Structure formats: C-alpha cells, structure tokens
Amino acid sequence: MHNNLLQLTEAHVVELLNRQLSPKNYYHNIQHTRRVVALVNTLAEQEGCSDKELLLLQLAAWFHDVGYVHADFNHEEQGAELATAFLTDKGLTPDEIQQVAQLILVTKKGIEPQNKLEYIIKDADCGHVGHEDFMDVSENLHTEISLKKGEDIPENDWLMGNVNFLKNHRFYTAHAKKMWQPQKEINQFRVQQKIDKLKVKKIKKAKENNKLGRGVETLFRVQLKNHIELSAIADTKANILLSVNAIIISVALTSLVPKLDNPSNAFLVIPTLVLTVSSVISIVLSVMSTRPKVSNVEVTRDMIKNKQTNILFFGNFYKMTLEEFEWGVDYLIENDDVLYNALTKDLYYLGLVLKRKYSLLRVTYTVFMIGIIISALTFMFSYYIIVSGHSL
Structure with missing residues (x-):
C-alpha cells in the first residue's frame, strides 16, 4: 500500500510541476524535490524511523514545494493544502494527513522544528548546504530570485547573503551534524573566499579606473x-x-x-x-x-x-x-x-x-x-x- 501511494504521489507531483511550474524556478523544481526525497530517505534510515514515519516524511518531501505552482509567497501553506486535498481519499487517517501538512509547513524559513520528523525534513530541505555542489545549487537559486524580481542581484550582495545564511543555519539531526556540517563549513569558507576575491578585484578595478x-x-x-x-x-x-x-x-x-x-x-x-x-x-x-x-x-x-x-x-x-x-x-x-x-x-x-x-x-x-x-x-x-x- 505504501509503495502504491508513493508512486501515485510521485506521478501527481511530477505532472503538476512539469505542467504548471514557472520556467523561472531554476532551484525550486522537480530536481530539488527529488533531492529532498532522497535526503529524507537517508536521514530517516540513520535516525531509525519506522515505516509509517518514513512514509509521512516522503509524502511531505514530495509536496513541500508544490505550492510554487500557485504562489511564491507562503507556498508552504499552498503545498500543505494541495497535499491534504490529494491524500484525503488515499487511505491515511486525518491525523496522519495533518502530520504531513505540519511537516511541509516546518520547511518554511524561520520555523524551528520540534521533533524528530521535523528535524529530518528541515535538514533534508537545506541539505545542499552540506554537500560539495552547494555553489552550483546556490547559483541556481540566485538565478531564480533574480528572474522573479526582474533585476539582477549583485554577486557580492548574494555571496554576503549566503555567508549570513550559513552562519545562522544549523543542522538538527545527528547524522547531518556529523556528516554534513564539515562540508558546510568548507562551503562557508569557499563563499568567503569568493567575497575576498571580489573585493580584491574591485580594489584593482578601482585603481585602474582611478588611473x-x-x-x-x-x-x-x-x-x-x-x-x-x-x-x-x-x-x-x-x-x-x-x-x-x-x-x-x-x-x-x-x-x-x-x-x-x-x-x-x-x-x-x-x-x-x-x-x-x-x-x-x-x-x-x-x-x-x-x-x-x-x-x-x-x-x-x-x-x-x-x-x-x-x-x-x-x-x-x-x-x-x-x-x-x-x-x-x-x-x-x-x-x-x-x-x-x-x-x-x-x-x-x-x-x-x-x-x-x-x-x-x-x-x-x-x-x-x-x-x-x-x-x-x-x-x-x-x-x-x-x-x-x-x-x-
């Protein structure tokens, strides 16, 4: 039953994102969703989750960014509503559907997770900060936000924002702290290096312009x-x-x-x-x-x-x-x-x-x-x- 539900959920989400998602979503797209699902599976295994808990996490991971098909602002609420509507007649209890909705809502920026499942979904959603491809993923997000704002965000401003985000961000699960935190610190160092290079380049350019x-x-x-x-x-x-x-x-x-x-x-x-x-x-x-x-x-x-x-x-x-x-x-x-x-x-x-x-x-x-x-x-x-x- 679980496998069948997951297959139906994946097909529904993939069709929804492919059909209705804005082409400006360079980051919040089906690739990011699949990545979060994969990271949820890894963390759930390391944290000793039951099959029922894993199912709820997987359902939340599939739906956590679906709200972008309707709105960028408060897309988590939109995603929770879409998940609730889809899962209502799929054999889950109202309490389980409510848990899935709550797991989606906890991925919202600024919301602190309160339990093991929320720790897992929160770490999975921001898992890219602890992986080697962080710079590439960050650039995709940079492109997405710039396109939606209609103006390019200066590279230095974007990098400074990344440094502040990485400084304030923290992992919650034991596996993420142990396996992803070191790479996150490396990524923070790499971003700072780019900022320093931009400063040197800016100073050099200013000197050339001054000449x-x-x-x-x-x-x-x-x-x-x-x-x-x-x-x-x-x-x-x-x-x-x-x-x-x-x-x-x-x-x-x-x-x-x-x-x-x-x-x-x-x-x-x-x-x-x-x-x-x-x-x-x-x-x-x-x-x-x-x-x-x-x-x-x-x-x-x-x-x-x-x-x-x-x-x-x-x-x-x-x-x-x-x-x-x-x-x-x-x-x-x-x-x-x-x-x-x-x-x-x-x-x-x-x-x-x-x-x-x-x-x-x-x-x-x-x-x-x-x-x-x-x-x-x-x-x-x-x-x-x-x-x-x-x-x-």
Missing part, C-alpha cells in the same frame, strides 16, 4: 587650458586692432579732416577716406570677433540625461533655477559618462568659438593691412600728381 580617470582629467584640463589661452590671445589681438584703428580714426578726424577744405590739400581726400573706411571695417570685425554669444534655449532635466546640453557653460545654465542647476551638477557627478560627455561638448564648442574668433581676426588683419597699403599708395600717388603739376 584612467586621472588620465582623462589631465586630457580635459590641458586641452581646456589651451583653448582658454588661445581665446585670451585672440581677444588680446582684437583689442590691439581696436586700439590701433581707434587711434588712426582719431588722428584722421583731428589732424587730416580739418585740412581737407583747403584746395591745396585736395590730394589727401582719397587717402584719408580709404584709411578711415578700412579702420572702421577693422574695428567692426574686431568687435564681432570678441562679441559673446549666449544661448536662449531653456535646459531641462531630460536634456541633461539625454546628453543634449552642457550645463558647465554659463550660457546654457543661466536660465535654470538654482535647484535645477544643483540637480544637474549632482547628476553629472554621479554619472561619469554624462560628465565626460559634457566636458567633451565644452571642449568642442570652445573650439568652434576659437575658429570663429581666429577667422574674423584673419579677415580683420587682412582688411587692416590692405587698407594701410592702399592708403599709403593712394597718398603717394596723389602727392606725386600734385608735385608733378597735374590735377587729380
């Missing part, structure tokens, strides 16, 4: 300094041109223009006009090369997140509120890729500004040079005509 970070910071620092110095040089050149041309215009207006109404100074008209016009054009171009440009676009948080703006430049953030600006700076600090992107944009747009400045300065110097040359040639030509006795 890389210093190199990147040096790159941006040197390039931004060069751009700022070149911009200052361009502004200085523009100021020199402004001053020189302003002096030329002042001299022309105060010294040359008043003399033009004298017929004897008619030869100075064209040279003065050319000089004055070229100086005015040079001043206009110099002013254009130094005239600042400020953006009118209002910066938003989405623009910062999507790397569409650079709030390190005052022309972009001057319309932002203090709160928004502080948030943007904090966001840059917390996200290296966004920070470096902002610095890259800053470098690029400084380059565009420099290109505009130096292009205008080149045109300005050309106009100034051509104006001076034409003015001088015109003056010499006009003076020659006057000296030679020809009229203009």
Whole structure:
C-alpha cells in the first residue's frame, strides 16, 4: 500500500510541476524535490524511523514545494493544502494527513522544528548546504530570485547573503551534524573566499579606473587650458586692432579732416577716406570677433540625461533655477559618462568659438593691412600728381 501511494504521489507531483511550474524556478523544481526525497530517505534510515514515519516524511518531501505552482509567497501553506486535498481519499487517517501538512509547513524559513520528523525534513530541505555542489545549487537559486524580481542581484550582495545564511543555519539531526556540517563549513569558507576575491578585484578595478580617470582629467584640463589661452590671445589681438584703428580714426578726424577744405590739400581726400573706411571695417570685425554669444534655449532635466546640453557653460545654465542647476551638477557627478560627455561638448564648442574668433581676426588683419597699403599708395600717388603739376 505504501509503495502504491508513493508512486501515485510521485506521478501527481511530477505532472503538476512539469505542467504548471514557472520556467523561472531554476532551484525550486522537480530536481530539488527529488533531492529532498532522497535526503529524507537517508536521514530517516540513520535516525531509525519506522515505516509509517518514513512514509509521512516522503509524502511531505514530495509536496513541500508544490505550492510554487500557485504562489511564491507562503507556498508552504499552498503545498500543505494541495497535499491534504490529494491524500484525503488515499487511505491515511486525518491525523496522519495533518502530520504531513505540519511537516511541509516546518520547511518554511524561520520555523524551528520540534521533533524528530521535523528535524529530518528541515535538514533534508537545506541539505545542499552540506554537500560539495552547494555553489552550483546556490547559483541556481540566485538565478531564480533574480528572474522573479526582474533585476539582477549583485554577486557580492548574494555571496554576503549566503555567508549570513550559513552562519545562522544549523543542522538538527545527528547524522547531518556529523556528516554534513564539515562540508558546510568548507562551503562557508569557499563563499568567503569568493567575497575576498571580489573585493580584491574591485580594489584593482578601482585603481585602474582611478588611473584612467586621472588620465582623462589631465586630457580635459590641458586641452581646456589651451583653448582658454588661445581665446585670451585672440581677444588680446582684437583689442590691439581696436586700439590701433581707434587711434588712426582719431588722428584722421583731428589732424587730416580739418585740412581737407583747403584746395591745396585736395590730394589727401582719397587717402584719408580709404584709411578711415578700412579702420572702421577693422574695428567692426574686431568687435564681432570678441562679441559673446549666449544661448536662449531653456535646459531641462531630460536634456541633461539625454546628453543634449552642457550645463558647465554659463550660457546654457543661466536660465535654470538654482535647484535645477544643483540637480544637474549632482547628476553629472554621479554619472561619469554624462560628465565626460559634457566636458567633451565644452571642449568642442570652445573650439568652434576659437575658429570663429581666429577667422574674423584673419579677415580683420587682412582688411587692416590692405587698407594701410592702399592708403599709403593712394597718398603717394596723389602727392606725386600734385608735385608733378597735374590735377587729380
């Protein structure tokens, strides 16, 4: 009778798990259930259980995780209900069915077993902690929980959780204490070793990133300094041109223009006009090369997140509120890729500004040079005509 009941139970549980269990159950599945049944058999034999006790343990082992077909939370209660419904008409007394349900419930985390059978089912359910394949089994559980949460649990956090679990866990049966405890301690040591290796790896990576970070910071620092110095040089050149041309215009207006109404100074008209016009054009171009440009676009948080703006430049953030600006700076600090992107944009747009400045300065110097040359040639030509006795 017992064998027949166990066969029916196994077939029922296997069909139920294969048909309804989520594919995300990498750990709580039929393989784990079979393992617990096998460990129950081993412990029951070592603890001298009777045939009736062994049957109850085996039935509880088969049903202890069946509740996962309905829910992850409180699956033990679900499993106890499914076991009770299945065993009701299978020849067991109500008290025996109640014992099976109680054995299932005791596998719940945090529940302390109170008797021999509960010790056995509790040790069998956590038997993997005392076996050599603990790391593989733990990884399956890691995968299952990560999939069900929808987010990956960091390896270090998972390993720390394993260490805490192994420290707080204890076996209850004499056989488990004697045969499985030593391997559990080895497993705990192996987990701690992995944690230590991760720490070393993290420190090494941090050092490498720090070296890389210093190199990147040096790159941006040197390039931004060069751009700022070149911009200052361009502004200085523009100021020199402004001053020189302003002096030329002042001299022309105060010294040359008043003399033009004298017929004897008619030869100075064209040279003065050319000089004055070229100086005015040079001043206009110099002013254009130094005239600042400020953006009118209002910066938003989405623009910062999507790397569409650079709030390190005052022309972009001057319309932002203090709160928004502080948030943007904090966001840059917390996200290296966004920070470096902002610095890259800053470098690029400084380059565009420099290109505009130096292009205008080149045109300005050309106009100034051509104006001076034409003015001088015109003056010499006009003076020659006057000296030679020809009229203009």
